[in-house]
Amino acid sequence: MSHSAPTPSHDWDRRAFIGFLAASPIAGGLPEVARRILAAPAQQQHALITEAGQALEVFDFESAAQNKMPPAHWAYVATGVDNEDTLRANRTGFQRFGLRARRLIDVSRMDLGITLFGQQFDSPVFICPTGSNKLAHAEGEVAVARAAKAKNTLQMLSTVATTSIEDAIAARGAPVWYQLYPPRDWEACKKMVKRVEAAGSTVLVLTADLNPGSDRITLDRGRRADTRKCETCHESAGGGRGGGLGDMKRKPMFDGLGPDMLPYTYPSVTWELIKKLRDTVKMRIIVKGIATREDAALAIKHGLDGVYVSNHGGRADDGGRSSIETLPEIVAEVKSRVPVLFDSGVRRGTDVVKALALGADAVGIGRPYLWGLGAFGQPGVEKVLDLIRVETITAMRHVGATSVKSIPRSAVVASGRG
Ligand SMILES: Cc1cc2nc3c(=O)[nH]c(=O)nc-3n(C[C@H](O)[C@H](O)[C@H](O)COP(=O)(O)O)c2cc1C
Structure with missing residues (x-):
């Protein structure tokens, strides 16, 4: 690409x-x-679906959503950074690992349930935090929450969501985890996390990978290609990159915080923030965007409750290293002391099983559910979750595992391909 x-x-x-x-x-x-x-051509084959139930694989939703969404909104979902090497690597990285099939094991009864911090879910696949879901569908994060409820799936809500944490939790009918871009002004940050805790969220997911900056060229090209008047729906006063004060007006998690909350990612943030957050809320705190064993060790040292391996779906750095290739060194460092969550590039059940076999406790999807949402709203998100679940079950059966915990490390090997 x-x-x-x-x-x-x-x-x-x-x-x-x-x-x-x-x-x-x-x-x-x-x-x-x-x-x-x-x-x-493949793109037209996928474009043939007119309702969620027709989808055969998650990619069917990709072109269906692209057809429905305005160019600038589509570009926001699709974009990587710079040359998009990391974005591409996130897919090809999975080909570097192969699954070892085992035979003649009774895999008729399957259990995909997991428990994280005492919360039980029916699937190891979770919904990653993504900003501004209303750009994909008018019901935005509420439609996603209803789908997550229907499938008893973990959902994380972004700081830059177009739905409040209160409304998301009400629609999910259970705690939704909150992804934090910490406002630079500490008083504003404190207010935000206290609000989130009061709303009933139990886990704070501190995103650490955007602070150095990210240059989203595909997004900017999509904005240029869009002939609509964006100001009729929202101001984008940030000069194109990362939104600005005007854009924040429609982000409910910034309500009442004043102008000091911007920018919401800034390069001077350090591990010291963890202690301040700890002293402010009783929620569990995990850090998202870990890509090396060194940072996994620091996360443990700073008392974090979990490590979330991610490269932001190729939207943060363009170093070209796939997320799945970073997972083994982090799992080796963490040594099962805290849960390890994983995302970036997951599109197939085999991807899910590879990540679980490499030691992830749960596996997140970003773009696939946004494709489902953009194409058909809540039913689209539900179908995406269903498709990945069915593929995950099949892949687990092929490696002879009947539960998430029973997927052995030996189920996956470096294949040297890709
Ligand atoms: C449109 C879009 C918006 C995103 N917004 C956020 C966000 O607000 N906060 C965050 O921590 N991650 C955000 N992410 C990253 C996701 O949480 C996740 O790490 C990524 O999408 C996983 O990769 P995948 O899209 O290849 O599945 C966003 C990703 C996308 C595609």
Whole structure:
């Protein structure tokens, strides 16, 4: 993918294979409609879905959402940074690991449940915090919360959500974890986290990977390509990068904090913030954006309750290292002392099982549920969760595991491919 128009991140090998199949004699016996579908480029095949139930894989939602969403909003979801090397690496990184299939094990009864900090979920797959969900669908984070409730799935709400933590928790009917971009002004930050705790959120997820800055070129190109008058819905007074004061007006978590809360990511933030947060709220605190063993060790040293391995879905640094390749060194450092959460690039059940086998306790998805939301609202998010669940079950069965905890480390090996 270049940094021109965003394209579906689907595998090109498959497209080439389908083209070959369509042209081959074996396609001769297929009905005309099936032949046309097989002959169409992958993007058009995915665009054929008109309701959530038709989706065969999460990528079906990618082009359906792209078709429905305005170019600037789509670009916000699709963007990486700079050359988008990390964004691409997040997908190819999974090919560097293979799953070792085991046979003739009774895998008829499957249990995908997990427990994190005393909260029970029906799936190891969780909903990552993403900003401004109303840009994908009018119901935004509330639709996501309802889907999370229907599937008893962990949801994290972003500081820059377009729904308040109070409304998200009401729609989820259970605690939603809160992702924190700490306002630079400490009084504003204190007010924000106390509000979150009072609302019933139990875990603070401090995002640490955007502080150095991120240059989102695809997003800026999408904004230029969008001919609508954005000011009719929201001001974007930040000069294009990261939103500004005007944009914050529609972010309910900034209500009443005053202008000192900006910018919400800044380069001088350090580990010292953890102690201040600890002294302010009783919530569990985990740090999101850990990519090295050194920082995992510091997270433990600073008494964090969990380590969240992530490169922000390739939206923070463009160092080109995939998130899944960072997981083993972090798991080795943490030594099961605290839960390890993982995200970035997860699109398949096999990705989920690879991450779990490498030692993650839970695995997050970002863009896939936004595709579902943008395409069809709550039913789209639910179907995305269903598809990944079904694929995860199949992949677990192939490695001979009937529960998340019973997936052995030996289920995954470095394949050297990709
Ligand atoms: C549109 C979009 C908005 C995001 N907003 C936030 C955010 O506000 N806070 C945060 O910590 N991470 C944010 N992220 C990163 C996600 O939490 C997550 O780390 C990432 O999406 C996982 O990668 P994936 O999209 O490849 O699944 C965002 C990601 C996307 C795609």
